[in-house]
Each structure stands twice: as C-alpha cells, then as structure tokens.
Amino acid sequence: MLQPLIWTGHSLRVLDQRRLPNETVWSEYRDAAGVAEAIRSMQVRGAPAIAAAAAYGLAMEAQRHAGARGDRLPEVLEAAARVLLASRPTAVNLRWAVERMQKAAAACPDPAALPQVLVAEAERIAAEDVAVNRRIGDLGAALFARPVQVLTHCNTGALATAGYGTALGVVRRLHELGRLRQVLVDETRPYWQGARLTAYELAAEGIPHILITDSMAGHFMQRGQVDAVLVGADRIARNGDVANKIGTYTLAVLCRHHGIPFYVAAPVSTFDLTIATGEDIPIEERDPAEVTHVYGRRITPEGTQAAHPAFDVTPHELVTAIITERGVIHHPQPESVRAVLAAEDKTRAEGSTPA
Numbered sequence: 001m002l003q004p005l006i007w008t009g010h011s012l013r014v015l016d017q018r019r020l021p022n023e024t025v026w027s028e029y030r031d032a033a034g035v036a037e038a039i040r041s042m043q044v045r046g047a048p049a050i051a052a053a054a055a056y057g058l059a060m061e062a063q064r065h066a067g068a069r070g071d072r073l074p075e076v077l078e079a080a081a082r083v084l085l086a087s088r089p090t091a092v093n094l095r096w097a098v099e100r101m102q103k104a105a106a107a108c109p110d111p112a113a114l115p116q117v118l119v120a121e122a123e124r125i126a127a128e129d130v131a132v133n134r135r136i137g138d139l140g141a142a143l144f145a146r147p148v149q150v151l152t153h154c155n156t157g158a159l160a161t162a163g164y165g166t167a168l169g170v171v172r173r174l175h176e177l178g179r180l181r182q183v184l185v186d187e188t189r190p191y192w193q194g195a196r197l198t199a200y201e202l203a204a205e206g207i208p209h210i211l212i213t214d215s216m217a218g219h220f221m222q223r224g225q226v227d228a229v230l231v232g233a234d235r236i237a238r239n240g241d242v243a244n245k246i247g248t249y250t251l252a253v254l255c256r257h258h259g260i261p262f263y264v265a266a267p268v269s270t271f272d273l274t275i276a277t278g279e280d281i282p283i284e285e286r287d288p289a290e291v292t293h294v295y296g297r298r299i300t301p302e303g304t305q306a307a308h309p310a311f312d313v314t315p316h317e318l319v320t321a322i323i324t325e326r327g328v329i330h331h332p333q334p335e336s337v338r339a340v341l342a343a344e345d346k347t348r349a350e351g352s353t354p355a
C-alpha cells in the first residue's frame with residue numbers, strides 16, 4: 001500500500017504528493033523546519049499524515065540537539081512545536097500529535113534519553129494510525145449490508161494517513177468484503193486530491209471507480225446512482241460539526257435533499273475537545289494562485305481575483321454518522337459525541353496517550 005512517509009531512523013522521507021500521479025518524487029528532511037515546509041506546501045497532506053510528519057519533526061529536533069545542555073532542550077522543542085503548528089491551521093490532528101509528543105518529552109526524566117523516547121512516540125503515533133484506520137474500516141463497512149456505490153471527496157486514503165485511510169479505508173474494507181460496486185471520485189478542485197491521489201490509490205488496488213467533476217455529484221444523486229457519501233475530516237467540534245475539504249458542505253446539503261446517508265470517517269484525534277461548535281474552527285485560506293493556475297499554468301485572464309478557502313464546515317445536523325475507532329456516532333450532537341468521546345476526554349485529561 002502507498003506510504004506518504006518513510007522514517008529512516010534519523011530523517012523523514014516525504015512522498016511529494018504535489019507531483020503525483022505522474023511523478024514519484026521523494027524529499028528528505030532532517031529537522032522540524034523542513035517538515036513544517038513540507039506540510040505548508042502540501043507535499044504531505046491529510047490530517048493524520050500531517051500529524052505523523054509533525055511527530056517525526058519533533059523527534060528529529062531532539063536528535064539534532066542531543067548534545068545540548070539538558071535545560072536547553074525544552075526551549076528547542078517549544079520552538080519546533082511553534083513552527084510545526086503554524087504550518088497549517090485547520091487539521092487539529094497536527095496539534096494533537098504535537099501535544100502528545102510534548103507530553104512524552106515532559107514525562108522523560110533523562111534529557112539524554114529524549115531522542116529515543118520521542119522517536120518511539122512518533123513511531124507509535126504512525127503505527128496506531130494504521131490500526132485505528134483498519135478499525136474505522138471495519139465499523140464503517142458494517143453500516144452497509146449489500147454492495148453499494150459510494151461517492152467520496154478529496155483524498156482520505158493511505159496518502160492522507162500513515163496507512164490504509166479513513167473514508168477510503170471504509171471503501172477498501174467494503175471492496176475486501178465484496179460489498180463495493182463502485183466509487184464515484186470527486187476530482188476535488190482546486191488541489192485535485194480526488195483526480196490525482198484517490199484515483200491513483202484505487203487504480204493501484206483495482207478498486208472500481210469513476211472520476212467525476214465536483215459539479216456532477218448532484219446529477220448522479222438525482223439519478224439514484226449514489227447510495228452513500230463517505231468523507232474524511234480535519235477537525236470535529238464537540239457537537240459534531242465537521243470541517244473538511246472545501247466542497248464537503250455542498251455534498252452534505254445535496255445528500256439531505258436526496259435522502260442519501262452522509263458519513264464522516266475520522267479517528268478521535270480529529271475531535272477538538274476545546275471547541276463547542278464548528279464556528280470556532282479556523283479555515284485555512286490558501287494562495288489564490290492554486291485556483292487560477294493548474295500545474296503552474298494560468299487558466300484565467302491576468303488579474304482575475306480568486307478565493308481559496310481550503311475547508312468548509314458541515315453542521316452536525318447534516319451528518320448521518322461519524323465513524324470513529326471508538327464507535328459510530330449516529331446523528332451526532334453534543335450528547336452522542338460526548339458518549340463516544342467520554343473515554344477520550346478521560347485519557348487526554350490524565351495526559352496518558354489514547355489506547
């Protein structure tokens with residue numbers, strides 16, 4: 001299965017997703033600043049993949065400063081954390097991973113042991129992500145009793161995580177179980193994650209799919225060719241409001257109009273337990289040139305202004321269920337989210353790492 005990141009023990013190799021599917025180009029980073037730039041520029045993207053990359057970025061900072069005086073290390077790690085957190089604002093998994101690494105560092109009594117402690121924690125974050133996604137795949141697939149045609153948006157697969165995928169993990173599991181007829185893949189302008197990355201992953205595994213433009217989704221729903229929509233998430237508020245790739249909210253409204261289930265697949269690390277609703281989720285504004293240009297070639301007249309919010313927020317009322325590794329939250333609202341996250345609340349409050 002495709003891997004967006006390879007840990008060498010002292011550096012992080014990053015598959016440059018801006019170049020896929022036509023070129024396979026790997027970059028290599030040895031510090032947090034390099035990893036932050038890889039995240040900012042979307043060489044690596046996808047909430048869980050960003051989290052794993054940031055974790056390795058902090059581990060490398062500890063390695064780079066292994067010889068420094070013990071009292072210097074907290075300052076070094078704090079500076080590295082700030083740089084990583086500033087790389088992209090919406091996916092809360094990034095902050096979740098940084099805070100988890102900071103807890104591991106704070107719990108390490110011997111500064112000399114810090115590099116290996118942080119490397120081990122980063123490796124745990126990556127390994128857990130794969131196990132979590134497989135659990136999400138199982139729970140998501142159990143929602144479908146018969147072969148289905150699903151529509152998905154953006155890329156939520158192995159390239160967006162440390163492996164297997166969230167919404168695309170459910171697709172993989174349905175395919176493995178013989179309960180997937182076909183996937184309608186939203187191209188997902190302006191970054192084309194669907195056309196370039198999801199189609200690439202599904203083709204590599206022989207999973208049947210059809211690429212559609214984002215504007216075609218309603219047409220296929222109207223013709224009864226969409227049994228369900230499956231998307232990922234970058235940040236979920238305590239009431240179940242979901243921030244995800246721009247265009248997700250449009251799909252949720254269309255699903256409501258056509259009576260089609262709208263499922264969000266996300267690990268509990270995507271929940272931001274500090275915010276009550278989606279109104280508090282920061283929406284990344286990216287360079288408008290990513291809208292006015294394709295592969296660096298202008299597609300608009302000179303001087304055309306373009307908007308580029310990279311995410312939107314779907315109100316929890318439009319979400320049929322959120323599929324997490326701790327259970328499926330049907331008709332998410334503060335109470336049902338709290339019921340599934342209660343255990344998570346406790347683990348984070350105690351400072352222990354989630355199981």
Ligand SMILES: CSC[C@H]1O[C@H](OP(=O)(O)O)[C@H](O)[C@@H]1O
Nearest residue numbers: 045046047156160232233244245
């Ligand atoms: C499995 S999380 C994937 C999530 O991240 C994507 O955003 P981006 O490609 O900008 O990092 C998109 O929102 C996906 O749903």
